[in-house]
Amino acid sequence: MPRLCDLQQAFSKSIIEGNHAAVTAAMAADGSALRSIALYRRLIRNNFVQVLKITYPVLHRLVGDGYFGVLARGYLKHHPSTSGDLFLYGRHLPALLQRLDAPPLLVALARLEWACHEVYQAADSAPLSPDQLHAMLSADPSRITLQFHQTARFLSFPFPVHRVWLALQADVSPDAALDLPLPEEQTGLIVARSGGAVQVIPLAWLDYRLLEALSRGATVASIERLARDAESGFDFTRLMTTLLNVQAIAGISVKEDLWHTATVS
């Protein structure tokens, strides 16, 4: 009889590689071994398919059970589970779809759904306090940078993928969703959380570029300059209001000088 460790390794080899010799030798010799292994393979595989369906409900709805099942089984081969916590299990699906040269709509939907999945359970965000707001308004904008909550993500796409995403939330058939016009159009989105629910908010392309630069550490003053250069009369207050409304700002940093930074968060 193999030791427990060897037996577990043998089972694993059988499930993953289809190498059944060692594990069937450790099982009752009643002719049922291969049938049992096949059953376990099926149950295990189905569990992982189900996890991906829950993580990517819109993608699943769009492509249907057949294609999604093939995709999920392929995913399992490339990215087996490494944790008893399945929350992160599907995180590589957008990259895998990209590598497989899947249609751009599928890659885009997967990216958007993964962001929604992460935002749903990200650490709770508190609105800026009056002190923080005061510090932001009274400091020199050339010294201010913003920090963003995990509950807010900025994503860009070469077409308005959110229209398909939104249509498939409602009772729209996948065929009708595929008929939606998807012009080539630079599209920026905020994925954020409001009252526990995930929201996908489309942004004007300039707004997206400015917010994305802020999220990468650009100062408020540099963003204001960029905005004015791109569009005279740009309403910077409107942009900040958008951020405050979705509680995206976690804190602000005021650069004291070139070497020191004071953080208000």
Added chain:
Amino acid sequence: MSVQHPAPIPAQAGIGLRAHHFREILDAPPPVAWMETHPENYFGEGGAPLRILERIRACYPLSFHGVGLSLGSTDPIDQVHLHKLKALFDRFEPAFVSEHLSWCSVSGRFFNDLLPLPYTEESLDHVCARIDEVQTFLKRPMLIENITRYLTWQDSPIPESSFMAETVKRSGCGILLDLNNVYVNAVNFGLDPLEFLGAIPVEAVQEIHLAGFDRFGSMLIDTHGQPVYPEVWSLYEWAIHHFGPRPTLIEWDTNLPPLSVLVEQAAQADAILGGCHAEAV
């Protein structure tokens, strides 16, 4: 920070808490005595699941039933997983915490399914040491659940019920007795369920699970996707008279019905529990 002190779970029926039913439960809390959920579903840092669980915990005693610790694995226990469990238990103060007498990972690869151990002295030593490690870290006793199996190891000389009894004796854990699993194993392998139940130490059984199964060819599969079958209800009546009234959970994980169906099943369990209470009086 805990939301409140642990509320004891009465010897009445509860239901499994699933996200599918969150809205219904919050809108009209159902007449059940307690709820049980998988801690892994609340491992996120924030968001609606934790807030909803706080609201539900304020109304019902809670039990956490883990599925990902891989107690029987020969890999080291995943310390990240264990720390997340402890943080959650300390915050929500559940009356029970439980896991399965099974393994689900080896060499860092997880199958995320409940796989059977061979019932040997080596497994017994291994599992008891692991339960001890977990209980010591969590600073609370665990319940260990019997699983369904779809294979038979050639060298598994200790009967499952004796293995569980010895595990209880050595580790100080309790037993979460899943009667659907007992029934499914009995049918699939031609065993006597009453013989199994008769060898389980009465005082160790602190919770009972009831669920439904599906047929796959000649095998019964523990899918938790159907109502409790009449044969399992009969086994439950026998078990309640043998072990005495115990907190009883209606478990339903796939093919989820409206909440009212779970509540009806819980009422059916309560009727059996009530009959036993009445006889005792």
